Amino acid sequence: MLTFEEIKKSFLVSLWFIFLTFPIMVIRVNSNENTIDWRWENIAIVGIASFVLSFFWRDFFRRKKLGQKKLSKDKQKSSALIELLNSKKEIKYGLLGAIITFAIAYPFVLGPYQTNIMISALIFVVLGLGLNIVVGLAGLLDLGYVAFYAVGAYTYAILNTQSGIIGHGLLQLSLYLNDLFGTTFFEIIAQPWSFWIVLPLAMLIAGICGLILGFPVLRLRGDYLAIVTLGFGEIIRLVLENWNELSNGPSGIAKIAKPNFGVSLNSIESIPFIYFLMIFLVLFTIFVVNRLQISRIGRAWMALREDEIACQAMGIDTTKTKLTAFAMGASWAGMCGVMIAVKTSFINPASFTFMESAIILSIVVLGGMGSVIGVIIGALILSLLPEYLRAFDDYRMLVFGATMVIMMIFRPQGIISNVRSTYKIIRKQKI
Amino acid sequence: MKPILDVKNLTKDFGGLRAIDSLDIKIFRGEIVALIGPNGAGKTTFFNCITGIYKPTNGEVAITHPKRDTEIINDLVPNVVVNPLFRFLPESVLKSLKKYFPQLLFRSLKPNEITERGMARTFQNIRLFKNMTVLENVMIGRHCRTNAGIPGAVIRGPGTRKEEKEVIEECYRLLKKTGLDHLSDELAKNLPYGDQRRLEIARALATEPFLLLLDEPAAGMNPQETKDLVDLIYKIRDEDQISILLIEHDMKLVMELSERIYVVDYGKGIATGTPEEIRDNPVVIKAYLGEDIEDA
Ligand SMILES: Nc1ncnc2c1ncn2[C@@H]1O[C@H](COP(=O)(O)OP(=O)(O)O)[C@@H](O)[C@H]1O
Ligand SMILES: [Mg+2]
Numbered sequence: 001m002l003t004f005e006e007i008k009k010s011f012l013v014s015l016w017f018i019f020l021t022f023p024i025m026v027i028r029v030n031s032n033e034n035t036i037d038w039r040w041e042n043i044a045i046v047g048i049a050s051f052v053l054s055f056f057w058r059d060f061f062r063r064k065k066l067g068q069k070k071l072s073k074d075k076q077k078s079s080a081l082i083e084l085l086n087s088k089k090e091i092k093y094g095l096l097g098a099i100i101t102f103a104i105a106y107p108f109v110l111g112p113y114q115t116n117i118m119i120s121a122l123i124f125v126v127l128g129l130g131l132n133i134v135v136g137l138a139g140l141l142d143l144g145y146v147a148f149y150a151v152g153a154y155t156y157a158i159l160n161t162q163s164g165i166i167g168h169g170l171l172q173l174s175l176y177l178n179d180l181f182g183t184t185f186f187e188i189i190a191q192p193w194s195f196w197i198v199l200p201l202a203m204l205i206a207g208i209c210g211l212i213l214g215f216p217v218l219r220l221r222g223d224y225l226a227i228v229t230l231g232f233g234e235i236i237r238l239v240l241e242n243w244n245e246l247s248n249g250p251s252g253i254a255k256i257a258k259p260n261f262g263v264s265l266n267s268i269e270s271i272p273f274i275y276f277l278m279i280f281l282v283l284f285t286i287f288v289v290n291r292l293q294i295s296r297i298g299r300a301w302m303a304l305r306e307d308e309i310a311c312q313a314m315g316i317d318t319t320k321t322k323l324t325a326f327a328m329g330a331s332w333a334g335m336c337g338v339m340i341a342v343k344t345s346f347i348n349p350a351s352f353t354f355m356e357s358a359i360i361l362s363i364v365v366l367g368g369m370g371s372v373i374g375v376i377i378g379a380l381i382l383s384l385l386p387e388y389l390r391a392f393d394d395y396r397m398l399v400f401g402a403t404m405v406i407m408m409i410f411r412p413q414g415i416i417s418n419v420r421s422t423y424k425i426i427r428k429q430k431i
Numbered sequence: 432m433k434p435i436l437d438v439k440n441l442t443k444d445f446g447g448l449r450a451i452d453s454l455d456i457k458i459f460r461g462e463i464v465a466l467i468g469p470n471g472a473g474k475t476t477f478f479n480c481i482t483g484i485y486k487p488t489n490g491e492v493a494i495t496h497p498k499r500d501t502e503i504i505n506d507l508v509p510n511v512v513v514n515p516l517f518r519f520l521p522e523s524v525l526k527s528l529k530k531y532f533p534q535l536l537f538r539s540l541k542p543n544e545i546t547e548r549g550m551a552r553t554f555q556n557i558r559l560f561k562n563m564t565v566l567e568n569v570m571i572g573r574h575c576r577t578n579a580g581i582p583g584a585v586i587r588g589p590g591t592r593k594e595e596k597e598v599i600e601e602c603y604r605l606l607k608k609t610g611l612d613h614l615s616d617e618l619a620k621n622l623p624y625g626d627q628r629r630l631e632i633a634r635a636l637a638t639e640p641f642l643l644l645l646d647e648p649a650a651g652m653n654p655q656e657t658k659d660l661v662d663l664i665y666k667i668r669d670e671d672q673i674s675i676l677l678i679e680h681d682m683k684l685v686m687e688l689s690e691r692i693y694v695v696d697y698g699k700g701i702a703t704g705t706p707e708e709i710r711d712n713p714v715v716i717k718a719y720l721g722e723d724i725e726d727a
Contacts, residue, residue: 288585295584296577296595299563303571306560313482313554315546315575315638324581 010054017050018043060410103279107272115275117387119343122278123336124383126285128363128375130332133289135361136369137298138325139305141226143357144213144233148206148330150240150352152337155202157253157347158246159193165245195259199338206334207327214326218319221308233357240349252348256341267345274343281339285332289372292328301325302370359383362400366407368414377415433495434459435674436481436550436642441490443473443480443698450476452698453490458642460497463668463675465689467682467709469719473698474678475555478644482552483542496549497641497672504540504548547575551640553631555647555678561620565611565630568619569602572637602637609633609663625656629663636667643667645677649684657681661688686710694718 025042107115127149134142158166170190177186217228240247247253258270265273292298300321303311312318341347359382367378386396407414434457443451450473458464466474479485481492483504495501517525540548551572560568577598583591606612609629614622619630628648635643645664649657661684667673679685685692686706694702694709696718702709709715 291585291587292581295587295591296574296579296598297581297584299567299570300574302563302567303560303574306562307558309484309542310554310558310560311571312542313484313546313552313558314571314634315543315551316571317541317543328581 006055006058009058010051013054014047014051018047021046107275112268112271115271116343117384119271119275119278119339120387121380121383122275122282123339123343124360124363125282125376125379126332126339127336127360128367128379129285129289129372130329130336131360132364132367132370132372132375133292133301133332134325134329135364136371136375137293137305138301138322140322140325141222142229142326142329143226143354143361144229144231144236145329145333145360146352146354146357147213147233147236148209148333149337149340149356150236150349151206151209151330152202152334153341153347153352154240154247154253154337155205155334156193156195156198156338156341157256159198159201160195160257160341161253161255162190162192163253164248192257195257195338195342199335202334202338203331204334206337207331209334210326210328210330211323213330214323218322230354230357233354237349237352240352247349250348250350252346252350254346256345256347258342258345274339278339281335285335286372286376293370293372297321297324362404366404366414368416371414371416374414374416432459433501435495435497436676437491437493437495437501438481439491439493441477441480441492442488443476443485444488450698451480451487451695454695454698454700456693456700458674458676460641461668461672461674462691463664463677463689465685465692466676466678466695467680467685467692468695472695474695475646476698477695478552478646478678481545482550482644483540483545486539494545494548494550494642499548502548504545543575546638546640549639549641550644551635551638551642552644553628553635553646553648555650557624557627557631559619559627559630559634561618563619564616565619565622566599566602566606566615568630569605569633569637570598572634573598573602576637576639602633605633605636608636608666610659625652628652629660632663632667636671636673640673642674642676645675645679647678647680649679649681657684660684664688 022043025046026039028037028039030037106118127145131142131145134140134145158164161167162170167190174186174188174190177189178184213229213232217225220228241250243249258265258267258274259277261270261273300311300316303314303316304318304321304325308318311321340351344351363378363382364375365378366382367376368374386393389396389399392399436456436458438454438456441451441454441456442449452473454473454477456466456477466477468474476485480487481504492504493501494504520528560571563571577594579591579594603612603615606615609632611622611626611630611633614626619627622630628651632643632645632648648664649660652660664675664677665688668675677685677689689706692702692704692706692709693700694712694715701718702712702715704712
């Protein structure tokens with residue numbers, strides 16, 4: 001297939017790449033001697049590499065086209081992996097067993113350092129599943145998701161350390177109430193709040209914040225919605241950074257207590273407990289998200305994503321549906337916020353930048369919008385890979401960007417495309 | 432007998448363009464009525480106005496559910512929908528306040544509220560939920576007749592399960608009626624054109640309407656599919672007691688199906704009557720064949 005036409009194409013591609021990479025690959029400013037090094041040898045590398053790769057690139061697309069033609073038109077190609085799992089029961093259960101064993105043995109075999117990394121990864125799994133409700137199911141592009149994560153983290157941090165104006169306010173309130181009723185009972189609200197109470201409370205508060213964000217953006221769609229939610233995320237971060245009395249500003253809040261597991265533990269010993277708690281929360285999230293997906297509400301979310309006008313014309317209150325999506329999505333972020341505060345014992349606004357929102361969104365897109373398993377795999381890849389590729393830390397964003405671009409070209413539907421559920425009752429009736 | 436749909440003096444302007452010009456239309460129970468007119472006459476705009484997707488510039492739309500009182504569903508006349516925030520005020524107060532704060536106190540019904548009251552439609556440019564299955568598309572129609580919430584969805588107690596089962600059975604029945612039951616697990620976007628049009632009808636039926644609005648249901652169908660469609664429309668009217676208002680360009684179908692016809696041109700109602708009357712009406716012929724007919 002080495003026709004002249006092909007060689008010409010590849011030659012042009014390599015010229016183009018040489019031109020594009022010229023400033024970073026060839027020119028290097030030597031600031032010690034105030035001279036410029038011209039590394040001409042790099043041109044050769046870039047030129048040859050892009051020349052060769054462009055052949056493979058085009059070949060791939062040719063094959064892809066052929067493949068598409070071969071596929072029967074009306075059969076949707078579902079993921080081969082899922083098909084394999086569904087067809088062979090032994091493989092399915094074997095794999096499930098392996099995963100369970102692995103998850104249980106993990107903290108004991110690999111030690112606290114690795115376990116901590118896994119806890120972060122699991123937090124990203126839940127964040128991905130939560131954002132998947134908003135973006136994947138309801139189709140509302142939310143770029144400010146990290147705001148709710150921050151709300152959850154600060155809810156626990158502030159209530160647990162009783163710091164800032166809220167701590168002060170709670171103290172005054174407890175004194176006042178004690179006076180009023182002549183007891184000492186209300187002292188408890190000025191004590192450090194327990195993790196087990198704050199966890200659901202933070203979900204609730206984050207959910208309410210989701211509603212508050214939802215109202216002003218009800219009429220917005222697509223890009224406009226993305227920009228406003230992006231702004232909302234920044235607002236929350238800026239408030240946390242600048243309102244020292246509330247959040248202790250950029251220095252953050254430290255000495256956040258670990259949950260009370262009923263036994264006294266130092267911070268290293270508590271890691272496996274937090275790990276198993278996180279595993280439980282992941283399972284809980286998967287359970288709830290799965291149930292929501294096949295419910296009346298979940299279908300309404302999908303209809304909203306597919307066609308807003310038709311959705312409304314078919315009798316669905318789009319206002320209510322959007323608000324529930326925002327609130328449900330946000331509450332998972334609130335839960336994750338509490339967990340990250342517990343895990344690190346210290347939080348500051350720098351942990352809640354737009355980067356985090358972008359990563360969570362990438363998890364959803366990479367994993368496959370609307371697919372629970374896809375999002376889990378995406379979260380594990382995107383949160384674990386950077387940990388183990390610390391050597392390439394400088395190129396992290398580059399690799400990240402390249403991965404996303406390549407994914408969008410080769411598998412725009414994500415790692416695992418959303419397989420629509422079918423309903424069993426019908427099967428029975430048919431027979 | 433009261434008309435189930437009573438549109439008076441409906442007008443809709445798009446900037447300087449008057450798409451509908453003081454149109455009056457009445458539909459009675461059990462009727463099949465056709466709305467015809469040349470392209471761009473304002474037929475689809477009329478549907479959009481009465482289903483709440485557009486806000487009419489002027490006029491009144493009243494619907495009478497067979498089991499309920501007459502209700503006026505847009506806000507251009509007194510005594511209509513009150514903003515829920517002000518429902519607690521007595522009616523006399525509301526009426527006197529209406530003069531000063533019309534926008535605040537009264538609002539038109541939203542499309543979903545109109546569907547809830549029993550008027551369902553299909554779209555000229557098919558608007559199915561493409562990436563959902565055929566069955567799920569119909570199940571969306573049941574949304575406004577069911578009420579499982581988030582707790583119900585998560586806990587999935589006996590109440591929710593029963594509701595879900597009933598929804599599936601009802602939707603499956605509708606798919607059978609429209610001849611789509613063998614495709615229930617197929618994604619809507621993979622259906623052939625004619626099936627997509629019928630799926631839109633099934634989805635609209637799932638909302639339990641008393642009046643079904645069909646926007647060019649036979650467009651793009653082959654003769655066999657059109658014939659099946661006629662049977663389906665009769666079946667819907669006779670078995671479910673649903674009245675039908677349809678927009679259609681296929682004159683053979685219109686003449687065969689409809690009991691009454693409204694003709695619009697440039698947004699104005701130019702004629703109404705039985706198919707025979709319309710066929711011989713010179714005004715209608717002129718509208719369809721253009722002004723030159725007299726010269727020719
Ligand atoms: N959203 C809109 N904005 C501006 N003009 C519109 C809009 N919708 C329809 N029109 C105009 O109103 C007229 C009637 O259109 P339509 O109701 O679609 O006609 P039809 O009878 O073919 O269904 C046309 O001239 C069309 O251009
Ligand atoms: Mg039209």
